[in-house]
Amino acid sequence: MGRSQETFSKKEKEKARHKKRQDKEQKKEERKANAAKGQGLDMMLAYVDENGNLTTTPPDPRNKKTVDAGSISIGVDRQEATAAVAERKGVVTTWLDTKGYGFIKDTQSQQSIFFHKNGLIDDIRQQDKVSFQIETTPKGPSAVEVRKLG
Structure with missing residues (x-):
């Protein structure tokens, strides 16, 4: 075995x-x-x-409060895109031509503002001085009607 x-x-x-x-x-x-x-x-x-x-x-059932279910909002209301009337000036700090977007540093507020190639009026390059308008979008401020100065 x-x-x-x-x-x-x-x-x-x-x-x-x-x-x-x-x-x-x-x-x-x-x-x-x-x-x-x-x-x-x-x-x-x-x-x-x-x-x-x-x-x-x-x-305690006597302390019960009634709530209208229609008045309860879940989430955040969408913001409508609004254009500002005042024209601002700034310098293009970043421009990615292949991607089609960039950032402008506002000379007044020193804020970096996003812009897309669809918002361009003139051809621009990095370090160009530009004028633009700010539009508030659901994702934040965005520069539109971007024109090259001088």
């Missing part, structure tokens, strides 16, 4: 599986024993008071 095909590692793996199974059964029995001692579902409930804090006491 031949030797057993069980190696040391196979025996260790089997022992580990058996121990894991026993631990699982033991935990299951403990949960069943604790559930029998528990006070029930009422002790597991939590309530939220008018300030948003969790509490164990139910709210």
Whole structure:
């Protein structure tokens, strides 16, 4: 008769599986024993008071406020694109011709303002002095009607 095909590692793996199974059964029995001692579902409930804090006491129905569901707005309202009338001046700090966009540094506010090639009137290069108008878009301020000065 031949030797057993069980190696040391196979025996260790089997022992580990058996121990894991026993631990699982033991935990299951403990949960069943604790559930029998528990006070029930009422002790597991939590309530939220008018300030948003969790509490164990139910709210007073007399203090109930009604809210119109139509008045609740989820998210942020979209901003409409509006053009400013005042013409501003600045310097083109970045211009990526291959990508079709760049940034202008406003001389008045020192703010970096995005512009797209669709908003260009003249051909421009980096470090050119330009005049432009600011349009507020949903993503922030954007320069339009960009003209090269001088």
